[in-house]
Amino acid sequence: SQQGEEDPQALxxxxxxxxxxxxxxxxxxxxxxxxxxxxxRGLVHLxxxxxxxxxxxxxxxxxxLDTSKKSSSLLITxxxxxxxxxxxxxxxxxxxxxxxxxxTRLHILP
Amino acid sequence: xxxxMQNPRHLVRRRGQEARLRCSPMKGHSHVxxxxxxxxxxxxxxxxxxxxxxxxxxxxxxxxFSAEFPxxxxxxxxxxxxxxxxxxAYFCAxxxxxxxxxxxxxxxxxxxxxxxx
Numbered sequence: 133s134q135q136g137e138e139d140p141q142a143l144x145x146x147x148x149x150x151x152x153x154x155x156x157x158x159x160x161x162x163x164x165x166x167x168x169x170x171x172x173r174g175l176v177h178l179x180x181x182x183x184x185x186x187x188x189x190x191x192x193x194x195x196x197l198d199t200s201k202k203s204s205s206l207l208i209t210x211x212x213x214x215x216x217x218x219x220x221x222x223x224x225x226x227x228x229x230x231x232x233x234x235x236t237r238l239h240i241l242p
Numbered sequence: 243x244x245x246x247m248q249n250p251r252h253l254v255r256r257r258g259q260e261a262r263l264r265c266s267p268m269k270g271h272s273h274v275x276x277x278x279x280x281x282x283x284x285x286x287x288x289x290x291x292x293x294x295x296x297x298x299x300x301x302x303x304x305x306x307f308s309a310e311f312p313x314x315x316x317x318x319x320x321x322x323x324x325x326x327x328x329x330x331a332y333f334c335a336x337x338x339x340x341x342x343x344x345x346x347x348x349x350x351x352x353x354x355x356x357x358x359x
Binding site: 171176177220222 | 287348
């Protein structure tokens, strides 16, 4: 089955630093999405990037997509304690299935 | 192992009627999440349930919407007195454990496309 794989699995950085997470997938996609989840909460949609887009910004978030490498990156600039969460990429293939990867657990240190 | 099964795939309701959307999680999965997707938008979280419990319903409208995940049977998302603005695709996802824990993946169903006429 198609799957987004996030890398690294876990990341700890100091508050104020930038955090970069990567996602790789296996088959052609329509869209790639990034989500955040705090423990015990639902998934919060962060950003959607279409297969014909290369870069997208939303506030402190920057997402890139390289369809030739089947990979995406999520950059969070000027990290804050509230950014501590798990981050997932989700890809939707042309058969409409959407699968999340296992996520990157981000911990922002004070 | 069948994936997450949602039915019906397409549902048409007149304004004021009730819509019932069903989601059968993957075998062995006890966590269910419901999402709504409007055209050209990402999935928006509605509610997160474990068996017989609502864990997080912060994304669900306070009125007309309810969800349950009984001990036996599928999870149900119920929309009473539907309005045109309820027209959307509704997806559920299931996972074996809470997603934020290590090594857990979530799998989505193919969605129910609700059209209110």
